[in-house]
Amino acid sequence: MKLLNSLGPNPRLVRMFMHEKGIELPQVDHDLLGGENRGDAFVKKNPAGQVPALELDDGTVIGETVAICEYLEEKHPSPALIGSTPEERVNTRMWVRRVELNITEFLLNGFRFAEGYDLFKDRTMCLPEAADGLKKKGQAGLAWLDDLMADREYVAGNKMTLADIVLYCHLDFVASVGQPLDPGLKNVSRWFDSMNARASAEATIAPNWQELGMRV
Numbered sequence: 012m013k014l015l016n017s018l019g020p021n022p023r024l025v026r027m028f029m030h031e032k033g034i035e036l037p038q039v040d041h042d043l044l045g046g047e048n049r050g051d052a053f054v055k056k057n058p059a060g061q062v063p064a065l066e067l068d069d070g071t072v073i074g075e076t077v078a079i080c081e082y083l084e085e086k087h088p089s090p091a092l093i094g095s096t097p098e099e100r101v102n103t104r105m106w107v108r109r110v111e112l113n114i115t116e117f118l119l120n121g122f123r124f125a126e127g128y129d130l131f132k133d134r135t136m137c138l139p140e141a142a143d144g145l146k147k148k149g150q151a152g153l154a155w156l157d158d159l160m161a162d163r164e165y166v167a168g169n170k171m172t173l174a175d176i177v178l179y180c181h182l183d184f185v186a187s188v189g190q191p192l193d194p195g196l197k198n199v200s201r202w203f204d205s206m207n208a209r210a211s212a213e214a215t216i217a218p219n220w221q222e223l224g225m226r227v
Contacts, residue, residue: 012036015053017043017062018227020119020184021076023215025063027176028080030211034087039066049134060134077107080173092173106167106174114156115181117149118190126189146190153182153192153199160198164205171206179206187226 014029016022016038029036041047041062049060056072057064065073065082073079084093094100123131125142156166166174182203186192194200206212217227 012068013066014038015041015056015062015064015066015072017041017048018217018223018225019043019062020180020227021061022063023184023217023227024076024176024180025065025079026215027180027211028092028173029083030214031092031171031176031209032083032087032090034083044130046134077111077173077177080176084173092171092176094172103167103172103174106172107177110156110166110174110178113152114149115177117145117152118181118185121146121149121190122185122188149190150193153196157196157199160202165202175202175206179203179212183207183212183226187220187224 014022014025014036016026017040041053043062047053048057048062054060056066057074059074061074063076063079065079067073073082081093084091088095091099093103121142123135124137124139124145128137128139131137160166163169165171166178182192192200192203217223220226
């Protein structure tokens with residue numbers, strides 16, 4: 012089993028999940044900036060042309076970050092970052108979905124359609140006229156979450172879960188490419204600082220991120 016890896020918040024998300032769980036896998040790096048993940052060889056493995064992906068020993072390739080993390084948790088259930096009971100797992104999954112639908116997808120597309128337009132315009136449909144509205148929608152989602160986190164330490168409750176890793180990796184990325192975290196969001200800012208201080212955050216950031224100008 013090996014991780015098909017690259018730069019980007021989504022590959023970092025999986026690497027951070029693995030680090031928190033103590034999972035080590037061989038990694039095959041792909042040139043995202045050069046579009047290697049959109050080339051014929053990669054697309055034969057993952058038709059979505061997205062990284063990361065997880066290639067199993069039998070040749071099966073799993074795409075989608077959350078699906079990869081779910082699989083790794085089933086193979087390595089401890090420490091549990093999705094949950095040890097049906098109730099814990101459904102709560103984490105609910106919050107992962109809320110984070111993605113209300114926050115991260117808006118912020119990421121806001122980047123792709125604006126600052127990242129030159130990189131993505133030939134890879135996916137980009138709508139530059141929608142960028143500002145998408146960013147505002149993502150910020151509104153963060154404000155909604157900020158209110159909810161007044162009485163809890165983490166996104167899904169009082170334990171760190173996959174939901175926190177999903178949100179952290181994407182907020183850390185977009186903050187470095189033109190969408191800084193609003194310091195007025197006191198609860199999210201407190202949470203972000205605690206996530207940023209984790210050993211897994213430092214261990215999974217690209218060593219040349221400053222040169223790249225992106226925290227990936």
